[in-house]
Amino acid sequence: MSVPLPVFVAIPLVVxxxxxxxxxxxxxxxxxxxxxxxxxxxxxxxxSFGDARVYQVGGWSIPLGINMVLDGFSSLLLxxxxxxxxxxxxxxxxxxxxxxxxxxxxxxxxxxxxxxxxVVLSGDIFNLYVFLxxxxxxxxxxxxxxxxxxxxxxxxxxxxxxxxxxxxxxxxIALVYGNTGSLNMAYIARAIxxxxxxxxxxxxxxxxxxxxxxxxxxxxxxxxxxxxxPSAPAPxxxxxxxxxxxxxxxxxxxRLIFNVFGVSIPVGWVLIALGLLSMVAGGLLAIGQWDFKxxxxxxxxxxxxxxxxxxxxxTVLLAxxxxxxxxxxxxxxxxxxxxxxxxxxxxxxxxxxxxxxATGTRQMRDMGGLADRMPxxxxxxxxxxxxxxxxxxxxxFWSKLILVIAAVQAxxxxxxxxxxxxxxxxxxxxxxxxRYVFLGELPEHLRHVRETKGSMLVAMVxxxxxxxxxxxxxxxxxLRAAVLQPAVDVLxxxxxxxxxxxxx
Amino acid sequence: xxxxxxxxLFMIGLYCAVVKKNMVKIVIGIVVMEYAVNxxxxxxxxRTGGTAPILxxxxxxxxxxxxxxxxxxxxxxxxxxxxxxxxxVISLGSLALMISICIRTYTKYGTFDITEIRRLRG
Numbered sequence: 001m002s003v004p005l006p007v008f009v010a011i012p013l014v015v016x017x018x019x020x021x022x023x024x025x026x027x028x029x030x031x032x033x034x035x036x037x038x039x040x041x042x043x044x045x046x047x048s049f050g051d052a053r054v055y056q057v058g059g060w061s062i063p064l065g066i067n068m069v070l071d072g073f074s075s076l077l078l079x080x081x082x083x084x085x086x087x088x089x090x091x092x093x094x095x096x097x098x099x100x101x102x103x104x105x106x107x108x109x110x111x112x113x114x115x116x117x118x119v120v121l122s123g124d125i126f127n128l129y130v131f132l133x134x135x136x137x138x139x140x141x142x143x144x145x146x147x148x149x150x151x152x153x154x155x156x157x158x159x160x161x162x163x164x165x166x167x168x169x170x171x172x173i174a175l176v177y178g179n180t181g182s183l184n185m186a187y188i189a190r191a192i193x194x195x196x197x198x199x200x201x202x203x204x205x206x207x208x209x210x211x212x213x214x215x216x217x218x219x220x221x222x223x224x225x226x227x228x229x230p231s232a233p234a235p236x237x238x239x240x241x242x243x244x245x246x247x248x249x250x251x252x253x254x255r256l257i258f259n260v261f262g263v264s265i266p267v268g269w270v271l272i273a274l275g276l277l278s279m280v281a282g283g284l285l286a287i288g289q290w291d292f293k294x295x296x297x298x299x300x301x302x303x304x305x306x307x308x309x310x311x312x313x314x315t316v317l318l319a320x321x322x323x324x325x326x327x328x329x330x331x332x333x334x335x336x337x338x339x340x341x342x343x344x345x346x347x348x349x350x351x352x353x354x355x356x357x358a359t360g361t362r363q364m365r366d367m368g369g370l371a372d373r374m375p376x377x378x379x380x381x382x383x384x385x386x387x388x389x390x391x392x393x394x395x396x397f398w399s400k401l402i403l404v405i406a407a408v409q410a411x412x413x414x415x416x417x418x419x420x421x422x423x424x425x426x427x428x429x430x431x432x433x434x435r436y437v438f439l440g441e442l443p444e445h446l447r448h449v450r451e452t453k454g455s456m457l458v459a460m461v462x463x464x465x466x467x468x469x470x471x472x473x474x475x476x477x478x479l480r481a482a483v484l485q486p487a488v489d490v491l492x493x494x495x496x497x498x499x500x501x502x503x504x
Numbered sequence: 505x506x507x508x509x510x511x512x513l514f515m516i517g518l519y520c521a522v523v524k525k526n527m528v529k530i531v532i533g534i535v536v537m538e539y540a541v542n543x544x545x546x547x548x549x550x551r552t553g554g555t556a557p558i559l560x561x562x563x564x565x566x567x568x569x570x571x572x573x574x575x576x577x578x579x580x581x582x583x584x585x586x587x588x589x590x591x592x593v594i595s596l597g598s599l600a601l602m603i604s605i606c607i608r609t610y611t612k613y614g615t616f617d618i619t620e621i622r623r624l625r626g
Contacts, residue, residue: 126587126590130590130594133594133597133598136598137594137597137598137601140598140601140605141601144605144608147608148612149612149613149623150623152605152608152609152612153609153621153622153623155605156527156602156605156606156609159598159601159602159605160521160530160531160534160602163534163537163538163598163602164518164521164534164537166598167514167517167534167537167538167541170538170541170591171514171541171544174541174544174545174548174584174587177545177548177583177584177587178548183583
């Protein structure tokens with residue numbers, strides 16, 4: 001049975017607006033409904049995985065109406081969003097009891113999920129912008145959800161930069177519409193192939209790089225992320241770092257560059273430069289942090305750099321006309337790292353939330369010796385840290401190894417060296433986390449700390465199990481061909497992909 | 505020429521959002537940017553002396569059941585207008601959220617000056 005695509009947007013949207021209508025006494029019902037919505041989305045995403053189809057909204061034929069497209073790349077992102085979203089929602093069931101106004105939080109959470117699902121499924125660029133704004137506005141509100149000094153400040157900063165990014169994106173969309181006369185991705189791709197790039201389209205592309213780069217927090221545009229991600233409640237930090245910056249930033253940018261504008265060497269080098277800068281700057285800045293969540297946020301910048309670097313390498317190789325197998329390897333590394341990062345970074349943010357809830361602080365200097373008091377949290381955190389630092393059996397190692405091999409094969413030895421150096425930086429920062437949070441002396445005021453329980457524990461353990469088994473995605477050839485390769489193929493097919501999919 | 509002026513408006517908004525120290529002025533700068541983009545979209549579909557894209561009986565050629573060439577040459581493009589309508593609603597939503605965060609921040613910090621609102625560092 002094939003699932004109609006608008007369901008992925010409709011379920012969270014409908015549930016989101018039902019929740020505030022439930023009264024105060026029905027808070028458990030609201031929580032249950034929200035969890036049910038996320039779980040059903042996850043099931044639907046798994047069911048429709050591997051399909052490639054187009055849905056015409058309202059039955060209007062394609063150039064007239066809006067269309068939604070599901071292909072390998074969007075189903076990969078859809079799976080990541082719903083999996084991380086389900087775990088974060090389960091975690092919030094218990095974690096958000098410490099805040100008032102939980103139904104409002106659930107509403108915003110589901111709106112954000114609806115926006116992200118819409119972004120990855122949308123087949124025309126204006127629709128993509130609308131869903132991008134839905135997800136962004138919900139996330140601005142969620143960052144400021146605590147309503148305290150720091151949260152409000154971070155939320156304002158995030159909102160200003162996010163709104164500037166949205167204005168850039170809309171300006172780019174207007175330029176594209178003016179130059180090609182269409183908003184549908186496939187029609188734009190065909191028009192650009194026919195006429196070639198002109199000054200207006202090149203300017204639009206640079207606006208898109210700046211706009212989506214701001215959303216993805218690549219290094220010259222990263223200023224908001226280290227403030228916004230730590231200030232949000234922990235499950236929201238997990239969603240923001242885990243999937244939001246990827247769905248809104250990297251997915252949208254990659255989709256536009258590969259499937260709409262077509263790859264070119266300058267764009268590829270811009271991506272490589274942004275990726276390298278983010279990797280190195282994020283990695284170095286993270287080591288000096290003493291705030292647990294702030295360290296994780298800086299490390300997100302660094303890890304997103306890996307993803308962009310892999311995709312940029314693929315772009316350069318494709319544009320140069322080098323062997324497709326090499327480009328395929330680089331893109332595979334980038335996308336695998338994207339999926340990995342969404343799992344282990346959200347797990348790390350959830351463990352930081354559990355630690356913060358138990359100890360009441362985020363300062364690593366005030367912690368220590370929690371290994372005995374919180375054994376399960378410690379175990380899940382170790383799995384995630386080992387994975388992000390690239391310790392061999394864990395998935396983070398394989399994705400970094402693929403990126404290094406791809407860089408060496410393409411002859412960019414210095415890029416391979418940079419990847420290895422930043423991997424060492426990452427190892428240092430997660431050893432620091434282990435050393436100061438879980439090992440060492442247990443301070444007097446933390447004697448009574450208890451392990452978290454209930455839904456928070458379930459969410460963390462299930463993500464940790466997922467994290468352990470992720471390596472199989474590249475190691476088992478049949479799984480790789482079923483899960484990652486379709487996404488890579490979509491990007492390799494380039495501008496012909498969207499036109500083929502809607503039968504132009 | 506008009507497009508250049510529109511771009512100038514966009515840059516003024518961007519300048520205001522990036523340089524100003526007062527939170528409310530930053531919000532105004534962002535709104536100016538959004539309006540510049542809306543204006544640009546409207547100008548894309550504008551046609552001097554054009555008519556509304558509503559088909560009346562006189563515009564359709566009864567014999568061939570086709571729209572007359574005169575109609576096609578005269579109507580404005582309706583799509584950008586629909587886009588602008590959507591974009592105005594979106595910017596209204598984000599404006600409301602921005603202003604409410606400004607108000608909450610003012611009650612917490614007692615100032616709109618972003619150089620004094622600096623608790624987050626590093």
